[in-house]
Amino acid sequence: MKHNLEISGQTNLEEGVVDREVFVSEDIYQQEIETLFTRAWLFVGHESQIPNPGDFFTSRMGEESVILVRDKAGVIHVFLNSCRHRGMKVCRYDQGNTSLFTCPYHAWTYATDGKVRGIPQYQELYAGVLDREKWSLIEVPRMVNYKGTIWASWDENAPEFETYLGDAKVHLDQALDCRDGRPGGSEVIGVHKWVFPSNWKLASENFLGDSYHNPSHRSVDLIGIGPSARTGAKGRRDNELELAKHVWISFAAGHGVHSAVQAAGAEYIAQFANDPEIEEYFRHCHNERNARLGDNARLLPFTGTIFPNTSYHGRQPRNLCVWHPHGTTETEGWRFFLVDADAPAKVKDFLRRFYMRYSGPAGMTEQDDMENWLYATRASVGTIARRYPFNYQLARNQAELHPEVNGLTVRGRVTTKMTEHMARGYYRRWRSYLDGADWDELLGQNDPRFSNAKEAEE
Ligand code: FES
Ligand code: FE
Numbered sequence: 001m002k003h004n005l006e007i008s009g010q011t012n013l014e015e016g017v018v019d020r021e022v023f024v025s026e027d028i029y030q031q032e033i034e035t036l037f038t039r040a041w042l043f044v045g046h047e048s049q050i051p052n053p054g055d056f057f058t059s060r061m062g063e064e065s066v067i068l069v070r071d072k073a074g075v076i077h078v079f080l081n082s083c084r085h086r087g088m089k090v091c092r093y094d095q096g097n098t099s100l101f102t103c104p105y106h107a108w109t110y111a112t113d114g115k116v117r118g119i120p121q122y123q124e125l126y127a128g129v130l131d132r133e134k135w136s137l138i139e140v141p142r143m144v145n146y147k148g149t150i151w152a153s154w155d156e157n158a159p160e161f162e163t164y165l166g167d168a169k170v171h172l173d174q175a176l177d178c179r180d181g182r183p184g185g186s187e188v189i190g191v192h193k194w195v196f197p198s199n200w201k202l203a204s205e206n207f208l209g210d211s212y213h214n215p216s217h218r219s220v221d222l223i224g225i226g227p228s229a230r231t232g233a234k235g236r237r238d239n240e241l242e243l244a245k246h247v248w249i250s251f252a253a254g255h256g257v258h259s260a261v262q263a264a265g266a267e268y269i270a271q272f273a274n275d276p277e278i279e280e281y282f283r284h285c286h287n288e289r290n291a292r293l294g295d296n297a298r299l300l301p302f303t304g305t306i307f308p309n310t311s312y313h314g315r316q317p318r319n320l321c322v323w324h325p326h327g328t329t330e331t332e333g334w335r336f337f338l339v340d341a342d343a344p345a346k347v348k349d350f351l352r353r354f355y356m357r358y359s360g361p362a363g364m365t366e367q368d369d370m371e372n373w374l375y376a377t378r379a380s381v382g383t384i385a386r387r388y389p390f391n392y393q394l395a396r397n398q399a400e401l402h403p404e405v406n407g408l409t410v411r412g413r414v415t416t417k418m419t420e421h422m423a424r425g426y427y428r429r430w431r432s433y434l435d436g437a438d439w440d441e442l443l444g445q446n447d448p449r450f451s452n453a454k455e456a457e458e
Contacts (some may be wrong), residue, residue, distance in 0.1 A: 011431070013428050016396055022201070022376070023202065023328070024197040026112055031327065032433075034434060040074060040433070040442075043149060043306070043322055044151065046148055046149055048148060048188050053112070054070065054098055057094070061154070062325060064077060067079045067090075070112070072113070075113070078143050080138040084108070085135075086137070090102070092104070100112075111231055142158050147176045160227065164253055166251050166252055166443065169299060174296075177292070186340060189348060189355075190193070196370050198374045199332050199377050200326075203373055205304040205426060208250075208257070208258075209258030209304070209422050212418050213372065216372055217364075217365050217368050219364070219368075243262055244263070246258070249422070253306035254430065256422025256425060257302075259301050262298040262300055263406050264295075268309070277346060281344060295408055296408075298408055311323065318337075318339075319337045361369040394420040396421070
């Protein structure tokens with residue numbers, strides 16, 4: 001199906017405007033489900049959620065339910081959560097452990113490797129007709145375990161996940177390895193799930209690095225409960241921020257991040273715990289991280305979105321969040337909170353409390369953000385409102401390709417002041433999916449902005 005240019009006719013990314021129909025049109029939403037969520041790499045869960053054979057976590061890819069499961073041989077799979085007989089959801093639990101998935105409808109059973117294990121009255125009613133080998137659960141063809149995070153794609157021809165990440169890889173690494181004493185040593189200590197009345201892209205684009213919305217969080221800054229605001233915004237003493245240069249980066253495949261580059265030799269010690277023992281642990285992580293990541297350890301991750309709908313907070317609170325589409329004006333947010341698996345219990349407990357206060361449906365910053373997204377959605381569905389596009393013109397034509405910042409080469413299109421170029425790049429790729437483009441184009445390999453330093457951004 002082709003992108004309906006007529007109804008998104010005001011979208012012009014060279015001008016920095018996006019038609020509101022992109023956020024409210026049923027037709028465009030269906031095209032997203034069919035052309036984008038069936039191809040892009042999507043985050044489905046974390047290996048720490050399924051440590052033992054038979055462990056499962058019921059996740060989603062777009063609108064579809066999938067089961068992330070470790071089979072009895074220890075191999076991780078992602079299956080469509082739908083019975084091959086008549087489509088019933090074979091697993092209706094959020095997570096657990098099982099040796100078999102038994103369909104509640106007519107009781108076909110499937111082993112944890114997806115194979116049909118039992119069919120009631122098979123000999124009397126199906127023998128010689130039904131080949132059980134052909135009726136296994138549908139397995140998502142592409143799956144990768146990247147530093148403990150599990151990603152999947154329905155497109156057999158999708159590029160390797162690391163190719164898909166491109167230059168965004170070092171930034172996602174920061175979020176995944178940030179505090180750990182060892183790479184990939186994170187564990188999920190909880191998942192918050194909630195539904196809010198907004199288009200899913202408003203949340204995704206916010207985490208590309210929309211620092212311009214910081215006035216929304218003024219109350220959090222004033223009372224000093226932000227990740228680094230030990231004494232509140234005015235009395236901030238956090239050396240990591242004072243010595244860092246902020247960068248906003250757009251990547252060829254549509255990802256975007258807000259990060260900062262710390263000066264060489266500066267210390268990166270989180271100072272928001274007000275507890276010497278916890279800060280000592282963070283100091284230990286700082287040293288481990290420096291030893292492991294070298295110069296890239298100077299990147300301080302704030303937020304990012306891996307195209308299309310997986311975002312992260314890379315500092316504290318450290319988490320991955322997925323913005324599952326639920327129709328044009330509804331989104332289901334899932335936040336996976338990460339801690340170092342080998343952190344002391346006191347650190348884990350401190351971070352658990354901090355996460356709940358900061359993020360998730362009851363977290364102070366999340367509430368600020370959600371109000372913006374849901375009112376922006378609601379105020380855009382009207383017949384009149386739809387006639388007027390959104391503005392994404394902030395800091396146009398200012399990005400540089402692979403510049404040096406604080407002595408570190410930062411790959412991607414980069415600005416050192418806040419901008420909306422990540423969102424412009426995101427919607428360019430979004431459009432490529434809806435146009436049915438090939439993977440070269442989806443990865444931005446033909447996009448001159450990422451191969452020619454002199455090319456004007458837009
Ligand atoms: Fe599952 Fe019939 S729908 S056994
Ligand atoms: Fe925010």
